[in-house]
Amino acid sequence: xxxxxxxxxxxxxxxxxxxxxxxxxxxxxxxxxxxxxxxxxxxxxxxxxxxxxxxxxxxxxxxxxxxxxxxxxxxxxxxxxxxxxxxxxxxxxxxxxxxxxxxxxxxxxxxxx
Amino acid sequence: xxxxxxxxxxxxxxxxxxxxxxxxxxxxxxxxxxxxxxxxxxxxxxxxxxxxxxxxxxxxxxxxxxxxxxxxxxxxxxxxxxxxxxxxxxxxxxxxxxxxxxxxxxxxxxxxxxxxxxxxxxxxxxx
Numbered sequence: 001x002x003x004x005x006x007x008x009x010x011x012x013x014x015x016x017x018x019x020x021x022x023x024x025x026x027x028x029x030x031x032x033x034x035x036x037x038x039x040x041x042x043x044x045x046x047x048x049x050x051x052x053x054x055x056x057x058x059x060x061x062x063x064x065x066x067x068x069x070x071x072x073x074x075x076x077x078x079x080x081x082x083x084x085x086x087x088x089x090x091x092x093x094x095x096x097x098x099x100x101x102x103x104x105x106x107x108x109x110x111x112x113x
Numbered sequence: 114x115x116x117x118x119x120x121x122x123x124x125x126x127x128x129x130x131x132x133x134x135x136x137x138x139x140x141x142x143x144x145x146x147x148x149x150x151x152x153x154x155x156x157x158x159x160x161x162x163x164x165x166x167x168x169x170x171x172x173x174x175x176x177x178x179x180x181x182x183x184x185x186x187x188x189x190x191x192x193x194x195x196x197x198x199x200x201x202x203x204x205x206x207x208x209x210x211x212x213x214x215x216x217x218x219x220x221x222x223x224x225x226x227x228x229x230x231x232x233x234x235x236x237x238x239x240x
Contacts, residue, residue: 014202017195020149020192020195021192021195024146024150026228028185029185030237031152031156032184036173052161065150068147073147083127111154111157
């Protein structure tokens with residue numbers, strides 16, 4: 001039987017889906033909506049710095065970024081193919097989507113470490 | 114003899130039924146999941162390089178708030194639909210008794226609320 005990457009991509013997809021589901025809404029609510037609108041004050045730079053400097057927080061953030069990006073890449077790959085009828089270009093689309101996720105993961109690594 | 118007959122593709126298949134439209138809407142939440150990650154990385158970068166002032170100004174622009182309100186709606190839709198799918202992927206049996214779907218979904222949604230409160234507490238508490 002030929003081995004394929006597909007099961008691992010589905011594993012990353014589901015792992016990323018759970019992580020995105022549990023963590024992203026509160027983060028976008030706070031940093032993307034409530035703080036910019038002035039409903040909630042921005043935390044002090046020192047407090048944020050202390051949080052972001054903690055190695056465990058950084059490792060957790062890196063895991064969140066990698067998983068969520070692969071989740072999004074996997075879904076965007078299949079949705080674009082179904083929506084636009086371009087499934088015959090699956091290989092190219094897959095390379096673009098997962099390639100984007102890899103680039104994002106490397107960027108996150110450079111920002112965090 | 115030419116190739117097999119292929120019926121013409123319906124380019125508006127996703128708009129034909131409410132079920133299909135919702136399916137596509139659910140799948141498109143992934144675009145906002147990706148955006149949220151990009152936005153968070155910009156924020157973490159601002160924290161680590163000491164440029165929070167500039168990030169705050171960018172995040173406060175009306176168009177950016179509009180994008181993030183959409184991202185909030187999309188990530189909440191993603192959360193509800195994804196956590197509701199869990200019982201289809203995970204069958205939990207305790208001594209032969211199958212744990213019903215609503216219990217697994219309820220546990221997932223409770224975990225979401227608890228985690229969200231915890232994260233908000235750690236971010237917002239005064240040091």
